[in-house]
Amino acid sequence: MKQAISINVNGADHAGEVEPRLLLVHYLRDVLGLTGTHIGCETSICGACTILLDGQAVKSCTMFAVQADGSNITTIEGLATNGNLHPMQEGFWECHGLQCGYCTPGMIIAATQIVDRNPNPSRDEIRHGLEGNLCRCTGYQHIVEAVEYAAAKKSGV
Amino acid sequence: MTKYVGQRVKRTEDPRLIKGLAHYVDDIGLPGTLHVAFVRSMYAHAKINGIDTTEAFKAPGVVAVYSGKDIATKVGPVPCAAALPDLKVPDYRVLATNKALFVGHPIAAIVATDKYAARDAVDLIFVDYEELPAVVDVEAAANGGTIIHESFGDNVAYKLTSGEGDIDAAMKAADKIVSQKMVHQRLAPIAMEPRGVLARYFPGEEELTVWSSTQIPHLLRTQLALMIGIPENKLRVITPEVGGGFGSKLNVYAEEALLGWISIQLGKPVKWIESRRENVQATIHGRAQVGTVEVGVKNDGAITGLRYNVVADLGAYHQLLTPAIPTLTGLMLSGAYKIPAIQMNVTGVFTNKMSTDAYRGAGRPEATYVVERVMDVIARELNLDPIEVRRKNFPKADEFPFHTATGLDYDSGDYDGALNKALDLSGYQSLREEQKKARDNGKLIGIGVSSYVEICALGPSQAMPAGGWESATVRIEPTGKVTVLTGASPHGQGQETSFAQIAADELGVDLNDVTVIHGDTGIVQYGIGTFGSRATAVGGTAVLIAIQKLKEKASKIAAHMMQCEASSLSFEDGCYTKKEAAAASVTGKSEPVVPVGEGPAGALNDVPTPTNGRHKLTIQEIALAAHVAKEIPPDTEPGLSATYFFEPKNFTFPFGTHVCVVEIDKETGETKIVKYVAVDDCGKVINPLLVDGQVHGGIVQAIGQALYEEVVYDEQGQLVTGELMDYALPKASQMPWFETDRTETPSPVNPLGVKGVGEAGTIGATPAVVNAVVDALSAYGVTHIDMPIRPEKIWKLIR
Ligand code: FES
Ligand code: FES
Numbered sequence: 001m002k003q004a005i006s007i008n009v010n011g012a013d014h015a016g017e018v019e020p021r022l023l024l025v026h027y028l029r030d031v032l033g034l035t036g037t038h039i040g041c042e043t044s045i046c047g048a049c050t051i052l053l054d055g056q057a058v059k060s061c062t063m064f065a066v067q068a069d070g071s072n073i074t075t076i077e078g079l080a081t082n083g084n085l086h087p088m089q090e091g092f093w094e095c096h097g098l099q100c101g102y103c104t105p106g107m108i109i110a111a112t113q114i115v116d117r118n119p120n121p122s123r124d125e126i127r128h129g130l131e132g133n134l135c136r137c138t139g140y141q142h143i144v145e146a147v148e149y150a151a152a153k154k155s156g157v
Numbered sequence: 158m159t160k161y162v163g164q165r166v167k168r169t170e171d172p173r174l175i176k177g178l179a180h181y182v183d184d185i186g187l188p189g190t191l192h193v194a195f196v197r198s199m200y201a202h203a204k205i206n207g208i209d210t211t212e213a214f215k216a217p218g219v220v221a222v223y224s225g226k227d228i229a230t231k232v233g234p235v236p237c238a239a240a241l242p243d244l245k246v247p248d249y250r251v252l253a254t255n256k257a258l259f260v261g262h263p264i265a266a267i268v269a270t271d272k273y274a275a276r277d278a279v280d281l282i283f284v285d286y287e288e289l290p291a292v293v294d295v296e297a298a299a300n301g302g303t304i305i306h307e308s309f310g311d312n313v314a315y316k317l318t319s320g321e322g323d324i325d326a327a328m329k330a331a332d333k334i335v336s337q338k339m340v341h342q343r344l345a346p347i348a349m350e351p352r353g354v355l356a357r358y359f360p361g362e363e364e365l366t367v368w369s370s371t372q373i374p375h376l377l378r379t380q381l382a383l384m385i386g387i388p389e390n391k392l393r394v395i396t397p398e399v400g401g402g403f404g405s406k407l408n409v410y411a412e413e414a415l416l417g418w419i420s421i422q423l424g425k426p427v428k429w430i431e432s433r434r435e436n437v438q439a440t441i442h443g444r445a446q447v448g449t450v451e452v453g454v455k456n457d458g459a460i461t462g463l464r465y466n467v468v469a470d471l472g473a474y475h476q477l478l479t480p481a482i483p484t485l486t487g488l489m490l491s492g493a494y495k496i497p498a499i500q501m502n503v504t505g506v507f508t509n510k511m512s513t514d515a516y517r518g519a520g521r522p523e524a525t526y527v528v529e530r531v532m533d534v535i536a537r538e539l540n541l542d543p544i545e546v547r548r549k550n551f552p553k554a555d556e557f558p559f560h561t562a563t564g565l566d567y568d569s570g571d572y573d574g575a576l577n578k579a580l581d582l583s584g585y586q587s588l589r590e591e592q593k594k595a596r597d598n599g600k601l602i603g604i605g606v607s608s609y610v611e612i613c614a615l616g617p618s619q620a621m622p623a624g625g626w627e628s629a630t631v632r633i634e635p636t637g638k639v640t641v642l643t644g645a646s647p648h649g650q651g652q653e654t655s656f657a658q659i660a661a662d663e664l665g666v667d668l669n670d671v672t673v674i675h676g677d678t679g680i681v682q683y684g685i686g687t688f689g690s691r692a693t694a695v696g697g698t699a700v701l702i703a704i705q706k707l708k709e710k711a712s713k714i715a716a717h718m719m720q721c722e723a724s725s726l727s728f729e730d731g732c733y734t735k736k737e738a739a740a741a742s743v744t745g746k747s748e749p750v751v752p753v754g755e756g757p758a759g760a761l762n763d764v765p766t767p768t769n770g771r772h773k774l775t776i777q778e779i780a781l782a783a784h785v786a787k788e789i790p791p792d793t794e795p796g797l798s799a800t801y802f803f804e805p806k807n808f809t810f811p812f813g814t815h816v817c818v819v820e821i822d823k824e825t826g827e828t829k830i831v832k833y834v835a836v837d838d839c840g841k842v843i844n845p846l847l848v849d850g851q852v853h854g855g856i857v858q859a860i861g862q863a864l865y866e867e868v869v870y871d872e873q874g875q876l877v878t879g880e881l882m883d884y885a886l887p888k889a890s891q892m893p894w895f896e897t898d899r900t901e902t903p904s905p906v907n908p909l910g911v912k913g914v915g916e917a918g919t920i921g922a923t924p925a926v927v928n929a930v931v932d933a934l935s936a937y938g939v940t941h942i943d944m945p946i947r948p949e950k951i952w953k954l955i956r
Contacts, residue, residue, distance in 0.1 A: 019273070021273070022273075029183075029184075030186075033186070034177070035177070035180070035181075035183070035184035036176070036177015036178065036179075037177070038181070038349075038350070038400070039183070039430075040349045040350070040351070040433065040881075041433040041880070041881045042432060042433060043433065043880055043881060043882055045880075045881040045882055046349065046433075046881055048349060075177065076175075076176065076177030077176065077177045077178070079176075079177075080176060085175070085176075089175040089176065092171070092175050093167055093168070093171045093172070093175055094167060096167065096168065096846045096847065096849070096850050098171060098174055098175065099401070099649035099650065099651065099850055099854065100348070100349065100350065100398075100399065100400045100401040100648055100649030101170075101171075101174030101175075101179055101398065101400065101649070102181065102348075102349040102350040102400030102401060103349050104174055104175060105177045108175065123894070124890075126889075127889040127890040127892070128889075128890050130888075130889040130890070131888055131889065131890050133889070134349065134881070134886050134888065135349065135889075136347055136348060136349050136401050136403070136854070136858070136886065137349075137401055137649050137850075137854045138850060138853060138854050139850075139852075139853030139854040139855070139856055139857035139892065139895070139918075140853070140857065140889040140892050141853045141892070141894065141895055142849070142850055142853065143889070144889070
């Protein structure tokens, strides 16, 4: 039995009926066509599917769309404002924080939360903050630098 | 003149990726797409007595179900391109027919209107299995027991001896024989994007398009055409964004052929996206060798000979290059050293597991690990400094090209130079002193060094199963924009940027005016693909030479237009200038250059004609003139493009030294890397930012092998590490800060002087880490530990 949900994604309201077992990540990708959120494991390990749900970084592969009813979601597509890259996106570009780019949307979203919670994180804190996000390409060092870049930019350094 | 080459240019491919607007296979939606799910064997080895698909057929949304018998004769076998003498090649059908030979072996394919329905129906297919004893232990399998492919009579796929020099005499001449058995555990490549295929057949045109997450679009097209039986020129393979490969997508997989074939049967687009579980089960694995190395040494540490007897775990079938991978190990057994005689005896063995094949480094990490590990064992046995043993055996910088007893000619190198730099950078001497103090305080600190050489830029066609060249087409469009078509197939390496750097410098145009296109056989001329650290050395060179060809033509047109000899033109900053005019401009009599692309929108610039007496023309103006073709020399083809297929004469041989310092927690046995220094020499560097990225990523995969990762099959051949919950990938918090530096010894093999860097980290770092751990534990009499060195292993050792 389909259930009615209404979710705000990247500032736009979406209402519709979905199967109760539809994963949130499939709702975003297949129903809304927001394919920037990726799937790398389906078991809550890799973080490729990370989104912001009411401001919290969550893994959308282990949540049902119906559980997100009534929430506000930000995906990678919604991070830039008025065509300007988010400082975290800028940091990843400047510091070569991505190679194949597959982990990147989830990484960037998770990283924004690290800086939101701690405007001046140490390298260790950044690394621990990224524990739930796996990258097979970069070796993480440029990602850590990207987060530092974004933190510095945000606090106007 | 290099404005871009050698600079830390940030990547042109990044904007789409950081905005979430890139398209990987699963991001491509076609109306009416059907979804495929696979029934896969739950047993490692079982007879299939029957498959009941009736229930599945009745399930909602299910459109079709195929099992091995339905297609046994219709789709050709999964190909193996490796050619070895007396190689046994099993018939690898795209769906299992009579027997399932590994956990994850595809048995049936279900097609349904959505992916949930397809997955639901997997549970409605009943396979009547008769379980057989599983062949798991590779050393035992080499010597008998259950036979996987009965008709072969045993499990040995091939035996091969390679190397040069009189090995027996070399061993006799030694003062001592040092030997060590080592296990190179099985690894899973785990590209973060699993594999995926979308296939669409156009019944009217009789054309099939296959989107696949692959490293080799053209080779895949050729093989799929043969497997499916569709003319190659009616098949288009498109490689959209690819989320990492590391060799795992340098292959031709059953699913790719099946999807194409199913799309033809149903006349509809069909899609399959691999789940992570399927990825660990049925995407190729890497390494998986068990071998013993014996080295003859003089008392002063000079090596007289090296023998490596190895059993390679090939898995149940040959994928594209499976049996060839251990031969690469044989090629690199000389490491960075002068070894007069080398012999490798390899036995390739079938087991009830997924095939092994090329995983980042592909056979070379095993060789480097063997050599660099045994150097430390030698030092220990002879009571010598491990650094000195290495230095003793290095070829000197003036001995290049250097011939090895594995039959290679190392192109260029200065191994001592890289070693010295790494020792300086790490403060090696003071590290040793600190280590001593720490030991006195009861701390377990270890220092490990690895001096590696690797073989890159694969390679001369003589040495490659399907050609070792690479192609490029460079065009200047009528509006002056530059299009580069490369046969390489980057999937994270950043060649859209580095090739644009090469082109922008050579043509004197802005980087942003260059677009690099790859991965579409409908658009790009035939190419080989991206693997073996070859794309820049071979593919980048093709770009460079194509541009040189293009400029030859452009200069003829320029000369015609300026009514002079081509030899009296100079080319700089994207302009052809009459040399006498250039001299005149120094005296102030210059003329205005018409900027291209600044005319009114929708209008092309005026084509300069020979009569207007210009002395300077931009290459874009020439491109336009070449396209309108009114004022070009009579013997010249219109248009301005050139294609070049570059065939390298040799491989390239990057090298370097890595220094790793670890601290081991005595309570938990946990290894922490406290310092890591990498000095790599990959020849000329096009983009240092990208090189750093490759080095970092490679080292982390190497650390993964040294400390964490292992594909584990239990005694029944069940896959124990079937998800990322059990297969331990390195995390950000476990990795140290890497200090990287370089020496730069250009390669003489290609005009760019580049060597390649994609695999250097993975090859160089594993032994550095393990040597450090063994060094830390030397007080406990430990001389070797097999990977992965997880805490419990150490904890047990020091109890
Ligand atoms: S796909 Fe959600 S954590 Fe990996
Ligand atoms: S950039 Fe490829 S997985 Fe992170």
